[in-house]
Every structure is written in C-alpha cells, then in structure tokens.
Amino acid sequence: MNKLTWFLVATLGLSASHVANADQLLPEEIMHKVYTLYDGETRVSRQSISTCKYGISNRKIACSETPRIKVSESYGKDFGDNGEDAKSLTVLIEPAAERGIGILQYDYGDVSRDSDQWIYLSALGKPKRVATGNADDEDEPKKGSLFGSEFSLEDMEKVRPKDYTYSILKEVTYNQRPCWIIQMTPTEKRARNSNYSKMVVWVDRERFQEYKVQYYDRKGVYVKQKTQVGWQQQGDIWYSRKTIMNNKITKRISILDKEQIVFNVAIDDEFLTIRSLSDAAFRERNMEELKGHFSYDKLVKNTD
Numbered sequence: 031m032n033k034l035t036w037f038l039v040a041t042l043g044l045s046a047s048h049v050a051n052a053d054q055l056l057p058e059e060i061m062h063k064v065y066t067l068y069d070g071e072t073r074v075s076r077q078s079i080s081t082c083k084y085g086i087s088n089r090k091i092a093c094s095e096t097p098r099i100k101v102s103e104s105y106g107k108d109f110g111d112n113g114e115d116a117k118s119l120t121v122l123i124e125p126a127a128e129r130g131i132g133i134l135q136y137d138y139g140d141v142s143r144d145s146d147q148w149i150y151l152s153a154l155g156k157p158k159r160v161a162t163g164n165a166d167d168e169d170e171p172k173k174g175s176l177f178g179s180e181f182s183l184e185d186m187e188k189v190r191p192k193d194y195t196y197s198i199l200k201e202v203t204y205n206q207r208p209c210w211i212i213q214m215t216p217t218e219k220r221a222r223n224s225n226y227s228k229m230v231v232w233v234d235r236e237r238f239q240e241y242k243v244q245y246y247d248r249k250g251v252y253v254k255q256k257t258q259v260g261w262q263q264q265g266d267i268w269y270s271r272k273t274i275m276n277n278k279i280t281k282r283i284s285i286l287d288k289e290q291i292v293f294n295v296a297i298d299d300e301f302l303t304i305r306s307l308s309d310a311a312f313r314e315r316n317m318e319e320l321k322g323h324f325s326y327d328k329l330v331k332n333t334d
Contacts, residue, residue: 053235057196057212061231063238065189070267070293071113073106074320081179081284091276091283100124100177101289103317107297114139116188117302121313122177128152131177132307137188144223145187147172150307157307171225179284180254180275184225193220199230204242208235239268253279267293290324 055063078101082093101124109115121132134157136146147160160172160183174183194214202209214229221227227250232242239261245254255278260271273286298316306313 057198057210058191060198060210060233060238061194061196061212061214062191064231064233064240065191067238068267069269071108072295072297073104073291073293074295074297074323075104075288075291076321076324077102077104077286077288079177079179079181079284079286081282084281084283093283098178100128100179102177103321105297105302105320107299107302110139112139114190117299119302119306120176120186121306121317128177130310130313132313133176133183133186134302134304134307135186137190139190141190141192141219147183147186148304148307149174157304171223179286180277180280180282181284181286182225185256185275193217194229201235202232204232207237207241209233209241210235237268239270251279253277264291264293292323295320295323 078099080097080099082097083095084091085094086092100122102120102122104118104120106116106118109117116137118135118137119132120135121130122128130150130152132150134148134150138145148157149160150157160174172183175181176183176186194216196215197213199211199213202211210233212231212233214231216224216226216228225247226245227248228246230244230246231240233240239258241258243256244252245256247253255276257274257276258270258272259274261268262271263269269288269291271288275284275286277283297320301313301316306316
C-alpha cells in the first residue's frame with residue numbers, strides 16, 4: 031500500500047470512527063457540546079445588520095424595499111469557574127444619529143437565574159432594565175428586538191443546555207455535511223419566560239456546529255428560521271460569518287454580517303457594566319482601544 035493510499039484509508043477510517051462515536055451520544059450530550067463549544071474567553075467584533083421586507087423572486091428571497099443597515103460593535107467575556115457566566119455589550123456606531131444606543135447583557139450558568147439585559151436609548155436618557163413579565167402576568171416573556179431587526183432580545187441570550195429537553199428527529203445531509211435534526215423543548219420553568227414552545231436545530235455530526243434553527247411560538251406556529259453560513263476558523267475557534275433571521279410571519283429578513291472578529295484579547299471588567307451605557311466618554315475611550323485589535327485593511331474590504 032503506497033503512502034497516498036494509506037493516508038486516504040486512515041483519514042476515511044478516522045472520519046467514520048468519529049461519526050460512529052457521535053452516534054452513541056444522547057441528544058442532551060450532543061446539544062451540550064453544541065452550546066459549550068470553545069469560542070474564546072473574550073470576543074470583540076464589528077458587524078452590520080441589514081433588515082428589509084422581502085418577497086420571493088425566481089424561488090429566491092429578495093428585498094422588496096431598501097434595506098435598513100445598522101453597524102454595531104460587540105464585546106463579550108466569560109466568567110465563572112467553567113466560563114458558564116458571560117457578560118456582553120453591543121453598541122451601535124452607525125447610523126450617526128443612533129450612535130451610542132446599546133444593550134448590556136449578563137448570562138448565567140445557574141438555571142435559577144434569568145439573563146439580565148439593560149438597554150440605553152438616547153430618548154430615555156438612562157439605561158433601562160429589560161424585564162420579563164408584567165403586573166398582570168409574571169410569566170410573560172421578554173419583548174423587543176435587537177436594534178429593530180428580526181433578532182429578538184431573547185434570541186441574543188446565551189442558550190443553557192439544562193433549560194431544554196431534547197429528541198433526535200432524524201439524520202440528514204445538509205449542505206454536504208452530515209447532520210442531526212434535533213428538537214429542543216423548553217423545561218417548564220424556561221417555557222414560562224420564553225416566546226418559543228420548541229426549536230428544531232440542524233447540528234453537524236462531526237463539528238457540533240449549529241447550522242439552522244426553526245422557532246415555533248407559544249401556540250406551536252412556525253414563526254422564524256435562523257441560518258448560519260460562511261463558516262470560518264481562527265486557530266481552534268469556528269464561527270459563522272453570517273447569521274440570517276427570516277421571520278415567516280412578517281416576511282422580514284435580517285442578515286447579521288460579521289465584518290471583523292477577534293478572540294482572547296484583554297477586556298476590562300469595568301467596561302462591561304452599566305457605566306458603558308450611560309457614560310459616553312468612558313465607552314468611546316474603551317471602544318477605541320479595543321478596536322485597535324481589528325485589521326484595518328480587512329475592515330475596509332468588508333465594509334465596501
């Protein structure tokens with residue numbers, strides 16, 4: 031057996047063994063791998079969000095109006111013994127009239143705690159906590175969206191595997207990749223504060239990447255689909271370049287395009303606090319320093 035033949039046999043054997051081992055996993059073990067994939071201890075990114083009403087032309091989705099485009103920068107950091115807690119700040123930088131509008135979010139590994147979110151709007155003049163429930167119904171989920179897009183505030187929360195039960199629906203080939211289709215059903219506690227009665231997820235059987243998610247509202251109606259495409263790799267970290275959210279009810283689509291992202295750079299804990307929402311000088315100083323990690327040439331190329 032020559033070296034090339036041996037290499038091909040060994041590679042195919044390793045791949046088959048990897049899939050075989052994956053097939054022995056329980057669905058909850060699979061999804062735990064999906065939602066705990068290493069994505070760095072910190073993340074700094076710049077992204078655009080394009081949103082429009084759409085129609086179908088030649089079996090393809092096409093905007094039926096001029097898209098609204100907003101550009102933001104995001105900063106995230108993991109905390110806790112196992113990195114299960116996280117803090118993140120997302121701030122609009124374009125259009126100029128909306129610069130400084132931002133969302134601060136704290137996620138917790140403890141399932142007894144809901145994610146905390148604060149939003150700053152210039153019209154409010156101060157940060158406002160986004161709460162679940164109201165005076166009439168404490169089980170009402172969070173409302174609102176990320177900067178007017180089809181990504182809801184709930185969609186931005188970090189998924190905790192223990193908040194759901196799972197079942198494997200089938201195995202398929204999706205975009206030439208071997209995948210499971212797995213149904214996620216929120217636990218009773220999670221369901222009280224969620225807009226969704228279930229989610230159906232396409233998961234890569236080798237890489238444990240989440241390619242597609244279908245969302246069903248509290249009445250069981252299929253309302254949205256999220257698709258992650260353009261997968262890229264930095265070191266041992268995989269990430270999707272584009273995330274597409276298609277609202278099947280409103281016929282609106284939002285595309286989040288990561289123009290730049292860097293991992294494992296130092297972020298001051300104080301920056302990920304409410305002060306960054308209300309203190310513009312403090313926020314801008316820290317943002318300018320962290321933006322120095324971006325590649326200017328790539329930033330210009332991706333923005334064109």
